[in-house]
Amino acid sequence: MIGIWKYIAVLVLTFAPSVADACTAVIISGSKTADGRPLMWKNRDTDHLDNSVRHFKGEKYSFTGLVNSGSPGKEVWIGANTAGFSIMNTASYCLKNDDVPASRMDREGLLMYRALEICATLADFEHFLDTLPRPLGIEANFGCIDAHGGAAWYETGNHSYYKRDVNVSENGFLTVTNFSVSGDPSRWKGVERWITADAMFHEMDSRGELSCITPLDIMDSLSRSYRHDVLGIDLTRNAAGFLSRTTGYFPDMDFIPRYSTSASVVIRGVPDGGDPSEIIIWTALGYPAVSVMVPIPVSAEDHVPPFMKSLPDGDIFSFCAFSMMLKMKFVFDMDGISNGGRYVNLNHILGSTSSRPSTIVCCRRAEKEILGAFAPLYSDFCSDVISEDDFLAAYDSVSTEFPRIYLAAFDDYISLWQ
Numbered sequence: 001m002i003g004i005w006k007y008i009a010v011l012v013l014t015f016a017p018s019v020a021d022a023c024t025a026v027i028i029s030g031s032k033t034a035d036g037r038p039l040m041w042k043n044r045d046t047d048h049l050d051n052s053v054r055h056f057k058g059e060k061y062s063f064t065g066l067v068n069s070g071s072p073g074k075e076v077w078i079g080a081n082t083a084g085f086s087i088m089n090t091a092s093y094c095l096k097n098d099d100v101p102a103s104r105m106d107r108e109g110l111l112m113y114r115a116l117e118i119c120a121t122l123a124d125f126e127h128f129l130d131t132l133p134r135p136l137g138i139e140a141n142f143g144c145i146d147a148h149g150g151a152a153w154y155e156t157g158n159h160s161y162y163k164r165d166v167n168v169s170e171n172g173f174l175t176v177t178n179f180s181v182s183g184d185p186s187r188w189k190g191v192e193r194w195i196t197a198d199a200m201f202h203e204m205d206s207r208g209e210l211s212c213i214t215p216l217d218i219m220d221s222l223s224r225s226y227r228h229d230v231l232g233i234d235l236t237r238n239a240a241g242f243l244s245r246t247t248g249y250f251p252d253m254d255f256i257p258r259y260s261t262s263a264s265v266v267i268r269g270v271p272d273g274g275d276p277s278e279i280i281i282w283t284a285l286g287y288p289a290v291s292v293m294v295p296i297p298v299s300a301e302d303h304v305p306p307f308m309k310s311l312p313d314g315d316i317f318s319f320c321a322f323s324m325m326l327k328m329k330f331v332f333d334m335d336g337i338s339n340g341g342r343y344v345n346l347n348h349i350l351g352s353t354s355s356r357p358s359t360i361v362c363c364r365r366a367e368k369e370i371l372g373a374f375a376p377l378y379s380d381f382c383s384d385v386i387s388e389d390d391f392l393a394a395y396d397s398v399s400t401e402f403p404r405i406y407l408a409a410f411d412d413y414i415s416l417w418q
Contacts, residue, residue: 021046021091024193024222024256025176026201027143029151032172034211036271038145041218042078042088043288045260051077051285051320052310055302058117061085062300064281065116066263069310069320075109076116078265080298083120084147084276086267087112089140090176090190094183095157100135107137122150126163134159141176149272155180173210175201192254196229197222215266215282216293216367223264223288224360225256226346239350248347249334257288259332259341264288277388280378283308286323287331289349290359292366292406294319294399295374303392305399317403326410329417330359348413356412366409373398 022045030038044051048068055064058081065079078088089108096105111132119125125144129136135158142154151166153174162182166174175198177190200222204210209217226235235242235250242248252259266282279298284291285308297303307317330348334340352358357365377398381391407414 022178022190022193022258022260023090024190024197025088025090025141025143026173026197026218026222027145027151027153027166028173028201028210028213029166029169030145030149030269030271031167032205032210033213037274038151038166038269039213039215039218039266040078040086040088040143040145040151040269041215041222041266042090042143042264043223043256043261044077044263044265045258046077046262047260049260049262049286049324050310051262053281053283053285053296053304053308055304056113056116060118061116061120063116064296064298064304065112066265066283073110074113076113077109078267078281079112079116080267080269080279080281081116081119082276082298082300084270084274084279085116085119085121085124086145086269086279087115087119087125088143088265088267090143091178092139092141092155092180092183093189094179094185094187095155096139097184098135098158100137100158104135104137105139108140108142111136111138112142121146121148122152125154129154129156129161141180143176145267145269147270147272147274147276155182157183171202171205173201173205192228192230193256196225196227196254197256199229200225200227215268215280215295216371218266219264219282219284219288219293219367220360220364222256223261223284224349224363226250226344226350227256228254230254235346236350239346243347243351248351249343249345252332252342252344255344259287259344261287264291264293266293278378278382284323285320287327288363290326290331290363290410291323292319292363292370292402292409294370294402295378297392297395299388299392301392303396305396305402307403317407319403319406322406326359326413330413356416359410359413362409362413366405369405369409370402373401 028039050069052069061081063081065076080086153164155162177194179188284293
């Protein structure tokens with residue numbers, strides 16, 4: 001089976017429909033969580049479905065981040081560095097009011113790469129933005145946290161930016177999609193996803209769940225949600241009724257996960273004054289309903305597991321390639337009609353049978369086992385029971401089991417295509 005991964009991955013990338021970046025994200029302040037650790041989540045949507053995680057030696061700081069596999073440029077789309085600074089972005093479509101040509105735009109990934117090289121705090125990032133030559137070639141919302149309690153969104157255009165401090169926001173979190181509150185309301189995009197995601201975080205807040213929310217909770221509740229508040233439906237919660245009365249297909253429009261979702265990432269920061277070496281980048285490559293989230297430490301040296309780095313080379317297992325195979329075989333599998341690629345098949349995602357569990361159940365099983373292997377090591381490290389070197393060595397060892405865990409969880413689906 002491994003031998004066909006590269007072929008299938010090429011097919012996925014070749015026939016993927018062209019989409020505008022449509023990310024959904026949130027920053028939760030450390031003042032909101034019981035342990036004081038801020039969280040930042042990005043569900044990335046892009047034309048570049050082949051994503052991977054890479055470690056870099058920057059000018060001042062080493063850093064780890066999500067990249068487009070094979071990208072020749074110095075671009076990162078969410079990441080964290082050894083000083084405790086983390087950054088992500090969502091595209092905005094309502095800030096540009098100038099004649100800067102398209103050829104000089106779309107520099108967000110380059111900006112974030114450079115920021116991770118040299119910034120330790122939000123103040124550093126603001127100084128960085130203030131001193132860059134104009135026009136910036138930017139139209140985006142940048143979300144940042146640091147190891148000193150900082151948490152903010154920066155709505156950034158070619159000539160200026162507007163800061164939204166998460167710590168002083170009414171609820172201690174700010175949800176963002178593809179518009180900026182300081183921009184032109186007539187050009188806001190992604191409002192439908194924002195309505196759903198923001199409502200879900202408010203509901204969790206009202207139930208007191210944000211204080212103990214984990215990266216896996218966010219992944220499972222948001223990245224794998226088929227709730228659509230504009231339509232007033234929640235196909236995840238009402239799966240049995242929906243599947244019993246329909247073919248199981250639904251238009252792939254304005255859910256948080258979409259055909260164009262390439263990764264879902266949650267960065268778990270540190271409390272004010274905490275040790276940046278405790279930052280963990282939880283990353284799921286590919287379509288969330290068939291992908292598994294993996295914890296990746298941030299350190300001066302490269303500890304990114306090989307299976308998270310790129311599409312397969314030879315017989316190297318790749319989480320991204322395996323996820324894309326599952327996605328094309330069981331999720332976007334409607335052939336023979338003109339708009340077949342615009343329908344998501346929820347039969348496998350939400351429906352379990354006597355012969356196989358749903359794909360979401362498979363994901364949860366794998367993530368539970370991965371967490372079980374990782375959590376004791378991380379707890380010992382944060383409690384000073386083991387050193388950072390011992391923690392990283394142990395992580396390198398246990399992470400070699402993660403591909404086996406992923407494959408075993410989807411064994412029933414693997415058997416269907418063999």
